[in-house]
Amino acid sequence: MGTHRHPSPQPLDEEGWLVPLRRPLVLITLIGAVVAIVGVIPVVQAQQDHARRNGFGSAVTTFASAWHRGRLKDVPYLHIGGDTVARQEHAIVAELLVPQDAPSRVQVVRADLDPGDDAHGTAVLAVTWPLAGHSWSYHTVVSLARDLGRWKVRWSPAVVNPMLGPGDVLACERALPPRAAVLDVTGSPTEPAGQQPGRPDGRTETIAVPRGGSGSVTRGGTTQEMTSASAGSASAGSVRSAGSGWASSVPVESVRGMIGPAGANQASGSGGRVAPGEPIGMSGLEARYDARLAGLAGVVVQVRHPGGTPSYSSALVQFPSVPGHPVRTTLDARVQSAATAALAASARPAAVVVLRVRTGEVLAAASSGPPGGRSAGGAISAGYPAGAGFLLISGYARARTGLPPVPPSPVPSDSCASTASPVAGHRGGRSPVPACAEVSPTDAAGVSDAGLRASSTALGYGADDVLGLAAFPGRIDPVPAPATHAATPATRAATPTTRAATPATGADEPAGSRGVWAGPLAAATTAASLAGGHPVTPRLVVDPAPQASRTRTPLDRSAVAAVRAMMRAMVTSGPASALAHVPGGPVLAVTGAHGGIPGTGRGVPSWTVGYQGDLAFAVVVPDGGPNGDAATAVTAELLRRLAGGGTSTGSSDRKTSGSRNRG
Numbered sequence: 001m002g003t004h005r006h007p008s009p010q011p012l013d014e015e016g017w018l019v020p021l022r023r024p025l026v027l028i029t030l031i032g033a034v035v036a037i038v039g040v041i042p043v044v045q046a047q048q049d050h051a052r053r054n055g056f057g058s059a060v061t062t063f064a065s066a067w068h069r070g071r072l073k074d075v076p077y078l079h080i081g082g083d084t085v086a087r088q089e090h091a092i093v094a095e096l097l098v099p100q101d102a103p104s105r106v107q108v109v110r111a112d113l114d115p116g117d118d119a120h121g122t123a124v125l126a127v128t129w130p131l132a133g134h135s136w137s138y139h140t141v142v143s144l145a146r147d148l149g150r151w152k153v154r155w156s157p158a159v160v161n162p163m164l165g166p167g168d169v170l171a172c173e174r175a176l177p178p179r180a181a182v183l184d185v186t187g188s189p190t191e192p193a194g195q196q197p198g199r200p201d202g203r204t205e206t207i208a209v210p211r212g213g214s215g216s217v218t219r220g221g222t223t224q225e226m227t228s229a230s231a232g233s234a235s236a237g238s239v240r241s242a243g244s245g246w247a248s249s250v251p252v253e254s255v256r257g258m259i260g261p262a263g264a265n266q267a268s269g270s271g272g273r274v275a276p277g278e279p280i281g282m283s284g285l286e287a288r289y290d291a292r293l294a295g296l297a298g299v300v301v302q303v304r305h306p307g308g309t310p311s312y313s314s315a316l317v318q319f320p321s322v323p324g325h326p327v328r329t330t331l332d333a334r335v336q337s338a339a340t341a342a343l344a345a346s347a348r349p350a351a352v353v354v355l356r357v358r359t360g361e362v363l364a365a366a367s368s369g370p371p372g373g374r375s376a377g378g379a380i381s382a383g384y385p386a387g388a389g390f391l392l393i394s395g396y397a398r399a400r401t402g403l404p405p406v407p408p409s410p411v412p413s414d415s416c417a418s419t420a421s422p423v424a425g426h427r428g429g430r431s432p433v434p435a436c437a438e439v440s441p442t443d444a445a446g447v448s449d450a451g452l453r454a455s456s457t458a459l460g461y462g463a464d465d466v467l468g469l470a471a472f473p474g475r476i477d478p479v480p481a482p483a484t485h486a487a488t489p490a491t492r493a494a495t496p497t498t499r500a501a502t503p504a505t506g507a508d509e510p511a512g513s514r515g516v517w518a519g520p521l522a523a524a525t526t527a528a529s530l531a532g533g534h535p536v537t538p539r540l541v542v543d544p545a546p547q548a549s550r551t552r553t554p555l556d557r558s559a560v561a562a563v564r565a566m567m568r569a570m571v572t573s574g575p576a577s578a579l580a581h582v583p584g585g586p587v588l589a590v591t592g593a594h595g596g597i598p599g600t601g602r603g604v605p606s607w608t609v610g611y612q613g614d615l616a617f618a619v620v621v622p623d624g625g626p627n628g629d630a631a632t633a634v635t636a637e638l639l640r641r642l643a644g645g646g647t648s649t650g651s652s653d654r655k656t657s658g659s660r661n662r663g
Contacts, residue, residue, distance in 0.1 A: 059144055059151035060111040060123040070100030076152045078145055085155050092160050095172035096129055096301070097272040104130045109139065119146040132174060133273045133296040134319040138162075163316060167306035170316075174275060175298035180324035182256045182285050182293070184331045185361065190256050191333060191340075252343050254336060255365035255380055255469070255540070257284020273297075283378075285327055285541070288469050292544070295324035328543040329468075330361035335615075338641035339364035346634050350621045351379040353520040354638075355538055357531045357614045362467075362540040365521070379520045380540075383472040384620055388592035388607035388628060389518035390456075390474075392526045395566055395590075397447040397455035399559035405566040452476065458535055458553045460525030467521075468541025474522035477515030520618040523609045528616035530567075531588070533560050536616075564588055567610055576608065578632045583643035587612045589635070591628030606631040612639060 066075045072089055073082035090101045098104075105128040114120040121144050128137040140162050143154040157164035164170070181189035262270070262280040273291065274280050281290035298321030339352045343366055351367035365379040395405030447455075453476060461474035521538060528536040534555055567588035570576045576591040589610025606624020608631035610617060617635065624630035 056113055056121045056144065056146075056151055057108075057111050059153075060108055060121075060142070063142065063144075063153055064106040064108050064125055068102055068104075068106040070102035076150060077155045078147060078152045080155055088155075088157070089160060092157055092164065092169045093129070094169070096131060096170060097172070097267065097275055098130055099268065099271055103127050104135070105137075120144070121151075130272050131172070131299045131301070131317075131319060132275075133291075133322075134299060136301065136317045136319075138317075161303075161316070163303055169304050171302045171304035173300045173302075174278075175300075175321050176278060177295045177297070177321040177323040179259075179279060180293045180295065180326040182289075182331075183326050183328045184333050184336075185329070185363075186333070187328065188333065190254070190329070190331055191336065252340050252366055252368045253283065253378075254340060255284050255331070255362070257286035257288075258282040259286050284380075285329065285469060289327045289541075289544075293324045293327060296322035326543075327541060329541055330356075330359075330363065330539055331365075332361075332363040335363040335642065336366065338638055339366045341641055342634050342638040343368040345637050346621070346630075348621050348623055348630060350619060350624075350631070350634050351382065351520045352617065352619045352634065352638060353379050353524040355524045355528045355536070355616045357528045357536065357611060357616050360525070360528065360536045360538045362521075362538055363615070365540075380467075380469055380471045381519070383475065383517040383519045384605040384622060386474075386516040386518035386523075386607075387605055388590045389520075389523040389526075389605075389609055389618065389620065390516050391590045391592065392523075392530060392563060392567075392609060393456045393459055393461070394447070394452065395563045396459060396530070396556075396559050397452045399562040400455065400556050401446055401451070403446050405563050454553070458555060459529045460536060460538070461522055467538055468544070468546040471521050471538075472517075472519035474519060475515070475517040477517075518607075518620075520620055523607065523618035523620075524616050527589075527609050527611045527618065529555065530560055530563055531611040531614075531616055533557065566590070571610075575628055576610070576632055578629075578636050579608075579610075579639070582612075582636050582639040584639055585613050587639065591632050591635075593624055593627050608632045608635040610635075615642070 063075050066072055073086040075082060075085075077085055086101075093101050105126070107126040109124040109126050111123040112121060114122065123142050123144070125140050125142060126137065127140055128135055130136075138161065140159060142159050144151050145154060146152075153159075157166060157168055161170065184190050258281075259279050260282045261277045262274045264276050266280055267274050267276045267278075270280070273296070274294070275297075278297075279294070281287035281293065286293065296319075299317075299319045301316045301318075303316065335354050339354060343350055343352060346368065349367070349369035352364065353362065354364040355361065356363055367379045367382070391406075399405045456474065456476060461476075525536055525538050528538075535553070567590055568586065570590050571579050571587050576587075576589045579587040579589055587610060589608055591606075591608040593604050593606045604623070604625060606621040606628050608617075608619045608628055617638065619631045619635045619638070621630040621634065
């Protein structure tokens with residue numbers, strides 16, 4: 001019986017022996033494949049983790065940016081809408097008075113996913129709030145969760161500040177420091193901005209309130225109520241002293257400006273430095289230097305519970321108040337008082353500027369206009385059709401070319417006599433000038449445009465660079481292009497020029513005339529330059545010191561002498577004869593009117609510009625009428641009051657330099 005061999009799947013060689021299987025190679029291959037798969041898994045997991053972390057970090061950065069921009073409503077939140085979050089945040093920080101309820105800085109300090117949980121994370125933010133000019137900084141925490149594949153913020157009041165609970169808000173108390181003063185040339189506080197005729201104690205006080213608003217102020221132990229009758233922007237109001245029975249409007253405003261309670265828009269524009277109802281500069285130097293004068297309010301921030309009581313006896317943050325710094329000026333109290341009184345005596349709104357010739361110091365600047373009525377628009381910032389305010393420049397430009405300062409054929413006003421009066425011309429010539437003649441300020445025949453502009457610059461146009469307050473420096477418009485078609489005289493007279501950004505509202509020029517604009521400051525500077533025989537740069541603010549002045553071209557002595565002679569002749573035997581006998585010494589001046597709406601007598605500025613001794617002046621009455629009489633009357637009152645107070649026009653400086661050299 002032979003041997004039985006069981007069948008085997010394993011192959012045999014030629015001799016019948018089993019062939020060994022290659023199992024080690026297979027095992028190695030399998031093991032390598034497993035290792036490769038296992039090695040890929042951590043890489044994929046790392047990439048997914050990196051993506052999750054990046055998504056979380058991006059969500060945190062987006063929230064921080066939205067909060068800083070005041071756009072919390074644009075961020076996704078868990079279980080609450082963005083608009084609701086924005087309203088809650090507004091209620092929490094409303095008393096901080098920050099623009100758009102937004103911090104000035106929100107910076108991500110750290111952002112981490114929760115350990116073992118890739119769907120939740122926490123971030124630390126550095127937050128800074130502006131508080132009445134101070135800065136409040138702290139760290140807060142915000143949590144985020146991934147919901148439906150999107151990171152969302154878990155909102156609560158504690159996100160705004162970690163000390164806040166449900167319903168809590170930030171309570172803010174403010175303490176105002178004393179407001180610093182605008183000082184005059186002696187270092188004494190200037191008088192309040194307005195004059196109130198008839199006050200029993202003779203003092204003046206000015207309060208400005210928003211139209212339609214009211215308030216009160218206590219000064220010197222007397223509480224005053226402030227009211228304003230009509231709606232609109234902030235304006236001068238009326239003041240009633242409690243218990244006195246006295247009431248008066250405020251017709252005159254000095255360059256110092258006015259102070260009044262801030263409205264909502266003004267408070268918002270201050271960036272939280274000023275709260276609604278707190279005093280703020282409304283105009284003039286008080287407005288320009290409001291932050292310097294007011295200082296910084298002291299601030300205390302606490303947490304207020306829903307019941308209305310603070311939750312902690314200690315404050316979250318506290319900043320002491322910072323007193324304001326005074327602004328020192330060149331204003332002279334006596335000259336300012338005379339200017340204010342002269343304006344108060346005028347039945348029409350007007351503006352006046354007085355400079356010291358030797359130094360260019362602005363001694364007085366004021367304008368008048370009853371609340372709700374036509375205002376002079378300011379002695380420093382407003383501009384008007386130039387009229388006699390430019391006659392000195394055109395006269396100087398003509399005299400430099402050898403021509404008489406005044407054109408030989410001026411147009412007499414309908415309301416004035418046409419009898420010619422002699423006026424000394426350049427180099428011995430004489431030009432007939434009718435009393436009250438209306439001389440066009442642009443009538444500089446024989447003078448090139450470049451020559452006219454050069455003369456205006458030499459005499460002070462554009463000299464607002466060291467004033468310390470924005471001023472209208474004067475302007476000469478380009479020469480109008482020739483008309484493309486003929487127009488009848490009647491059509492030209494009836495069609496006023498349409499001009500964008502006219503410096504003075506309601507004072508349009510007749511069609512076809514060249515636009516020349518002047519402000520009282522620029523006109524007075526021109527007179528001061530002619531009085532001193534050298535370019536004068538006006539100065540108003542001494543501390544803080546403005547930038548250095550620019551150099552100017554020396555004046556033509558022969559042309560200056562010719563213009564001075566013209567000015568003196570206009571006083572002694574011309575349209576400014578009302579100034580011939582005022583006390584205080586010889587007056588050199590020009591006067592007249594030009595511009596406005598033809599045939600109406602409205603919007604026609606009346607000008608008087610000149611000097612007496614060491615004082616140069618410019619007076620404009622915006623609705624002065626067809627000649628310079630209205631401005632001359634204010635000027636005469638100004639000079640009489642200055643002389644009555646023993647002013648510097650009678651000083652030795654005037655006697656030595658004024659009588660000999662300028663008369």
